[in-house]
Structure formats: C-alpha cells, structure tokens
Amino acid sequence: MRWRRYGEHAALLDCDSLTQMSAAHATIVAARPDGVAELVPGARSLLVVAHPGSSALDDVRALIGKADLTRPPSGTPREITIEVHYDGEDLALVAETAGLSEREVVDLHSGASYTVAFTGFAPGFGYLTGLPEPLRQPRLASPRTRVPAGSVAIAGEFTSVYPSSTPGGWRLLGHTRTTLFDQHAEPPALLAPGDRVRFRSG
Known part of the structure; x- marks a missing residue:
C-alpha cells in the first residue's frame, strides 16, 4: 500500500487489491477517527479527506499502519x-x-x-x-x-x-x-x- 498526500487536506491510499482497500475502509469506519470529513473508496484506492486543522490524516495513517488489512474488521454489516x-x-x-x-x-x-x-x-x-x-x-x-x-x-x-x-x-x-x-x-x-x-x- 502506498500513502500519498492529495492536496492540502487529503491523502490517497493506493492499495494492492480490492480486499485491502475494503479492509482499510472498514477499519477507518469502525475506528471513527476525529476530523475525517469523507472517505471515497475505489477499486484499488481510498481517498481520505480531513477537516482543515485536524490531525485526522496522521491518525488514519497510524491506524492503517497497525491494522490487519488481509480482511475487514469484524462487525455487523447492514x-x-x-x-x-x-x-x-x-x-x-x-x-x-x-x-x-x-x-x-x-x-x-x-x-x-x-x-x-x-x-x-x-x-x-x-x-x-x-x-x-x-x-x-x-x-x-x-x-x-x-x-x-x-x-x-x-x-x-x-x-x-x-x-x-x-x-x-x-x-x-x-x-x-x-x-x-x-x-x-x-x-x-x-x-x-x-x-x-x-x-x-x-
């Protein structure tokens, strides 16, 4: 996975697979870090948009760095x-x-x-x-x-x-x-x- 800054208040995660993207998205949704304004998932990418002035991008990067992205975290989907x-x-x-x-x-x-x-x-x-x-x-x-x-x-x-x-x-x-x-x-x-x-x- 590659982490790239995407403008002043966003970052783009280039993922190795659809499974990895889905796991990263689910991990962020489950943790609900403060300051995350929007998540935009794609087939092999995930855009993370932060509220200006927040530490959301650093927090998300640290969260993803510690997560097991081989499968989404457990939960009860709709x-x-x-x-x-x-x-x-x-x-x-x-x-x-x-x-x-x-x-x-x-x-x-x-x-x-x-x-x-x-x-x-x-x-x-x-x-x-x-x-x-x-x-x-x-x-x-x-x-x-x-x-x-x-x-x-x-x-x-x-x-x-x-x-x-x-x-x-x-x-x-x-x-x-x-x-x-x-x-x-x-x-x-x-x-x-x-x-x-x-x-x-x-």
Whole structure:
C-alpha cells in the first residue's frame, strides 16, 4: 500500500487489491477517527479527506499502519435484500458463455451473498463483490446507449443495479423495482460500502 498526500487536506491510499482497500475502509469506519470529513473508496484506492486543522490524516495513517488489512474488521454489516425479476436481455448470452442453463444462472446469482465494495459511475451505483466465478464475464463489446433504471447486471468480478437510465456495457440479467437512489431520501443512496446484499428471484 502506498500513502500519498492529495492536496492540502487529503491523502490517497493506493492499495494492492480490492480486499485491502475494503479492509482499510472498514477499519477507518469502525475506528471513527476525529476530523475525517469523507472517505471515497475505489477499486484499488481510498481517498481520505480531513477537516482543515485536524490531525485526522496522521491518525488514519497510524491506524492503517497497525491494522490487519488481509480482511475487514469484524462487525455487523447492514443487510439488504433486492427483489429481482430475471428477464434481462443478456440472460441467454450469459448462460451460453458460462455453459449453464438460464435457470442455473439465476440460481447462482440469487444464491450468492454480496458486499458493496465501493460506489461510483452514477449516484447510487454500487459495485458488489461476491459474484460466483462461473458468472464472471467481460462487458459487452458494444455498450448500449441506454440501460433502463433498475437493470440488474454483471461485468467482470462485479454485479450491480443501474439506479437510473444511463448508457452502459454490463450484461443484463434482470430488473428490480427497488429504488437505488432518491435525492429526497436520507441517505439518498440505498447502498453504501460494507453493506451486504442478496438478490431474491421474484
């Protein structure tokens, strides 16, 4: 892991893996150091933003230096279940690529337990880890210009739900009516890093 100052009141942790980033993020969240204004996790990085005049960056660096970053600290994560209707445009393609039946794809996807590693791309879009190995497939060669809101999709090692209608190249397995982002809600986004998510076929 590499620690770099990022402007006057922030630091960027370049992590060796997604697991290390998730462990660092969870460690900081669990310790709640004074003066930390914001944490912005990414696939292999973690941005730590401090309130001006605080010792938060030094405190976080010392905390991370002593932590076991091979796994997140123990705790009780929030559990979220999302109902999915598995009727996605790419369900047959995913099944064919994986050498499975469509029913087996649905059973694998809905039978796994996922963790929100980080969010980004669009407000409320969570990158969920825990996708079963047989379902790990690349993005589409040609992205769609419009993916409907609520689309449940996979790409690489991740699965997610499109919170709004946007362009996208992930493979679509189905859709949900669950609202992933509501600017009038508190908090606006349903998913946050560290949350555990299960998909239920309905």
